[in-house]
Amino acid sequence: MDEENREPADAQRSQWQETYRSHPGMYGQAPSAPAVHAARVFRSAGAGSVLELGAGHGRDTLYFAREGFTVRALDFSAVGLGQLRDAARAQGVEDRVATMMHDVRGPLPLPDGIVDAVFTHMLLCMALSTEEIHALVDEVRRVLRPAGAFVYTVRHTGDAHYGVGTGHGDDVWEHGGFAVHFFSRALVDSLAEGWVLNEVFAFEEGELPRRLWRITQTRPR
Structure with a gap:
């Protein structure tokens, strides 16, 4: 990452630590709509293990565990992961959840071909x-x-916050203290090279509302 983009990326860890500390369980207990979709996709594919990237305080992690999957949950916020572990114990699914603190700007700390499915909700469109x-x-x-199967979601260049706030180059815009990399369709297509691109689904979430794509793609046999 160039120096222009490294500063907001590095600042996001502290931003999320403080956000989770100030607003524990901030996204609630109900799973996201993309996670519900992903569980159906993963179950149809015969998946038993799920890797979730950017798990936060774990509303989707816990949903996957309650649905019978074993889940590896990665995040760079120790505060968020601590809340996830506490919730997993409270819900009786701690035996199906493993947490790892990790910054996804480095290689994933896992061996080749170890998971059946991967899910991430808005991590790829961070800074x-x-x-x-x-x-x-x-x-x-x-x-x-x-x-x-790999299911991920991203905010895209049709979102109301695209081009708003502080620009850091490379389609990264910071608004309200959070930096977002807004995806073009060309970027989605380039990330699907060498994969089977199953679906690009447009949806809205939250206030504004945020405009996102939910992408489902499959690693070839």
Whole structure:
């Protein structure tokens, strides 16, 4: 990542630590709509294990665990992961949840082909450079078994916050203290090279509302 983008990316760890500390369980207990979709996709593909990137305080992690999947939950916020572990114990699913603190700008700390499915909700559109996003998707492919499914969501360039606030280059815009890499369709298509692109689904979430794509793609056999 160039120096222009590294500063907001590094600042996001502290931003999220403080956000989770100030607003524990901030996203509530109900799973996101993309996670519900992903569980159906993963179950249809015969998946038993799920890797979730950017798990936060774990509303989707816990949903996958309640649905019977074993889940590896990665995040760079120790505060968020602590809340996730507490909730997993309270819900009686701690035996199906493992947490790891990790910054996805580095290689994933997992062996090749170890997981059946990968899910991430809005992590790829954090303050990552295009180069780092490509490197992360390459890592997802590496740790995913052949025919495994990858479901991810991103805010895109049709979102109301695109072009608003402080621009950091590379389609990264910071608004309200949070930096977002807004995806073009060309970026989605480039990330699907070497994969089977199953679906690009447009949806809205939250206030404004945020405009997102939910992408489902499969590693070839």
